[in-house]
Amino acid sequence: MRNQHAYSIKVYLRKGFIILFLSTMAPQFVPCFPSISLPMDIPTLEGHFRFEAIDHAARDFGNQYQFHPLAVLYPESVADIAKTIEYIWQMGPSSDLTVAARGCGHSLQGQAQTHRGIVIDMGSLRAQPMQVVHDGEFAPYVDVSGGEMWINILQETLKYGLAPKSWTDYLHLSIGGTLSNAGVSGQAFRHGPQISNVHQLEVVTGKGEILSCSEKQNAELFHSVLGGLGQFGIITRARISLERAPTRVKWIRVLYSEFDAFVGEQEHLISAKTTFDYIEGFVIINRTGLLNNWRSSFNPQDPVQAGQFSSEGKTLYCLEVAKYFKPEEADLAEQETKDLLLQLSYIPSTLFIAEVSYVDFLERVYISELKLRSKGLWEVPHPWLNLLIPKSKIHRFAKQVFGNILKNTSNGPILIYPVNREK
Ligand SMILES: Cc1cc2nc3c(=O)[nH]c(=O)nc-3n(C[C@H](O)[C@H](O)[C@H](O)COP(=O)(O)OP(=O)(O)OC[C@H]3O[C@@H](n4cnc5c(N)ncnc54)[C@H](O)[C@@H]3O)c2cc1C
Known part of the structure; x- marks a missing residue:
């Protein structure tokens, strides 16, 4: 990976480590304005515009910004979207009317919203x-x-x-x-x-x-x-x-106390010819005492009760990997997993392996969503931050930020994993 600056997300993706700080904080709402009307000659569509009961289009997962639209378009066809945009285009540069496509509205800072513009509800398609x-x-x-x-x-x-x-x-x-x-x-x-x-x-x-x-x-x-x-x-x-598609997944978490070892082994794994199918990781800062719940969202059905591990308040790094397989490949997956784990220097008592279906593995965050929703903790503000850090700066970054600027991770996970530049 080369050490050079880049300015678009696509270029950044080729450079090094992706870091996601996932947190919560108090909401900060942009004031809403009374709605005005669209001109009357709006095009005839298979779908329809809605001008009232559209407050949902002024919200997103970030839950920090609210921009109230003038109307929401519920298209029934691609032609509906084309006609609407052509109509706005023909209004010319003097028009302030803006358009935002809205998929599932899981943006963080109002990206799928538009102030007094038209939101296109893509779910209608x-x-x-x-x-x-x-x-x-x-x-x-x-x-x-x-x-x-x-x-x-x-x-x-x-x-x-x-x-x-x-x-x-x-x-x-x-x-x-x-x-x-x-x-x-x-x-x-x-x-x-x-x-x-x-x-x-x-x-x-x-x-x-x-x-x-x-x-x-x-x-x-x-x-x-x-x-x-x-x-x-x-x-x-x-x-x-x-x-x-695979059908089964060996899902593995292990802890490291040293950032250099953690990150070095992540890099080794993403470069190895025979390796895991999924490689991520996260940081655990200042969780004193027993760390049994570091894997609590791992798999609610998993019967394994691993031994207790004491963090002694140190910053820890969790490598999370997965090996995919089909039932007839179970022995090979088992052997490859053992061989790969033997190459790693994690804290031995922290090895935790679960076997789950491919769908359950891919739906792991949805399982957490259901748990958080049941506690009223899903629709809270999410001031998340995604960063792409060049490999050459990752050690300095970690030294300054983890456990120094950031004092704990109790408000949300910090995910960190390397990506290959050439992909
Ligand atoms: C719990 C959670 C976990 C996440 N995990 C990951 C992750 O692991 N990796 C990752 O990369 N991201 C992740 N994200 C971020 C997510 O990928 C983005 O927020 C994504 O934009 C959300 O999709 P959406 O359909 O909700 O988009 P929206 O919020 O509806 O829209 C996002 C942006 O895309 C535009 N847009 C929407 N639809 C279209 C369209 N059809 N054509 C053109 N533009 C369109 C919108 O105008 C807006 O600018 C996660 C988000 C959440 C909430």
């Missing part, structure tokens, strides 16, 4: 069928609507024994929402982020044209829209690359 193609001359893929959720794609493709290759930690997000960012998780070291696993897009441009784009066709549009933060067009359909 979910009724459009997904098409899994798996027996032609091409590698398997699925064609899906831009408003479709990743969890639904997983459920549909599993019917064919297939699944997307690259995920986010949480699947109740839309295709358009994650492809407008990047879509990074513990599989990105091997497959790249989700935006590297897209063959083709259908996009409604800022002028209201409906265009197909790919590496070969309208390539500039393709590369602008992927990771384009919703600023270069609206993704109405995407063709996502698939692979044979």
Whole structure:
């Protein structure tokens, strides 16, 4: 990995470590304004606009900003979106009317909102069928609507024994929402982020044209829209690359007391030829005493009761890895897991292994969501921060930040894992 600065999320992704600070804090709301009306000659659509009872479109997962729209469009077709955008385009530069696509609204800072503009509810297009193609001359893929959720794609493709290759930690997000960012998780070291696993897009441009784009066709549009933060067009359909789906997962967590060993072994694992299928990690700061609950969200059904481990108040680093397999590959997966663990220098008493289904593994954050919702702790402010740090700066960064600037992690996890530059 080279040590050079970069200025877009796609370029940053090729540089080093991804760090996510996940926390909570008091809300900070932007004042709302009384609504005004759209001009009366709005286009005739298959779907409809709604002007009232649309407060939900002024909220997101970050729960810190509220920008109240003038209207929400519930499209029934891609043509509805195209007509609406063409109409706004024709209003000319003197118009202040803005548009935001909204997938699942899990943004952090109002990115899917628009102040007195039009929010396009992409979920309305979910009724459009997904098409899994798996027996032609091409590698398997699925064609899906831009408003479709990743969890639904997983459920549909599993019917064919297939699944997307690259995920986010949480699947109740839309295709358009994650492809407008990047879509990074513990599989990105091997497959790249989700935006590297897209063959083709259908996009409604800022002028209201409906265009197909790919590496070969309208390539500039393709590369602008992927990771384009919703600023270069609206993704109405995407063709996502698939692979044979595993059915079972060995899910492993181990602790380190030294950052250098933790991060060195993460880097070793993402570079090794035979390695795990998912590699992440997180930081545990200033949790004094017994650390039994460091794995509490691991798997609620897991019967294993591992021994107790005392942190003595030190900052600890948890490596989280997973090995995927099918039942007939169980022995090989077992052997490869043992061999890989033998290469690592974690604190031996902290090894914790669970075996779960592939779906349960991918739905791990949703299981946490249900728990947090039951305690009223899901719809709270989330001032999350994502950083990409070059490899050359990661040790200095860790020394300054973990346990020095940050004094504890009780308000939310800090995820940290390396990604391969060439992916
Ligand atoms: C619990 C949780 C866990 C997460 N884990 C991860 C993770 O592991 N890895 C990761 O990379 N991210 C992760 N995220 C972040 C998530 O990927 C982004 O917030 C993503 O944008 C959310 O998708 P959404 O459908 O809710 O998007 P929205 O919030 O609806 O929209 C996000 C942005 O995309 C634009 N947009 C939405 N749909 C379209 C479209 N069809 N065409 C063009 N632009 C569009 C919006 O205008 C907005 O700018 C996580 C978020 C949450 C809440």
